Amino acid sequence: xxxxxxxxxxxxxxxxxxxxxxxxxxxxxxxxxxxxxxxxxxxxxxxxxxxxxxxxxxxxxxxxxxxxxxxxxxxxxxxxxxxxxxxxxxxxxxxxxxxxxxxxxxxxxxxxxxxxxxxxxxxxxxxxxxxxxxxxxxxxxxxxxxxxxxxxxxxxxxxxxxxxxxxxxxxxxxxxxxxx
Numbered sequence: 001x002x003x004x005x006x007x008x009x010x011x012x013x014x015x016x017x018x019x020x021x022x023x024x025x026x027x028x029x030x031x032x033x034x035x036x037x038x039x040x041x042x043x044x045x046x047x048x049x050x051x052x053x054x055x056x057x058x059x060x061x062x063x064x065x066x067x068x069x070x071x072x073x074x075x076x077x078x079x080x081x082x083x084x085x086x087x088x089x090x091x092x093x094x095x096x097x098x099x100x101x102x103x104x105x106x107x108x109x110x111x112x113x114x115x116x117x118x119x120x121x122x123x124x125x126x127x128x129x130x131x132x133x134x135x136x137x138x139x140x141x142x143x144x145x146x147x148x149x150x151x152x153x154x155x156x157x158x159x160x161x162x163x164x165x166x167x168x169x170x171x172x173x174x175x176x177x178x179x180x
Contacts, residue, residue: 022073025094031094060098
């Protein structure tokens with residue numbers, strides 16, 4: 001691999017990778033378009049390579065989103081361009097960690113291999129964060145039982161910091177006609 005390829009892969013931040021990992025149907029996945037962008041190929045080319053090797057991608061490695069799932073993922077701030085060929089024709093594919101690992105056997109470019117390594121590292125970091133939060137919660141429970149009511153307020157404050165912030169469900173952004 002050349003120095004420029006190494007530099008390009010190094011420019012992929014772990015925040016970018018972990019931000020691209022979504023939870024769909026209870027699985028941590030990455031979408032085909034995000035993977036294609038990371039690999040430096042068109043989404044169409046990535047999906048064609050997968051279809052040519054479909055036996056390598058069982059349902060627990062890759063699945064196609066439903067219409068409702070795809071609509072739910074679409075950003076509220078981006079509007080689709082009008083006209084032929086301006087938006088996706090097919091529903092996106094979601095790849096689990098095992099499916100992404102399998103992509104390295106289908107996409108053989110040096111960049112694809114290096115990107116796959118970085119993606120695998122991002123999944124490992126994500127698992128470590130989840131595990132460390134679970135360990136912290138167990139330790140807090142043990143301390144809370146041990147010291148009972150003495151530090152109840154302290155434990156409640158600590159729990160607030162360790163729990164994920166719930167997303168607010170508000171009014172959707174954008175124009176609504178009276179017919180909706």
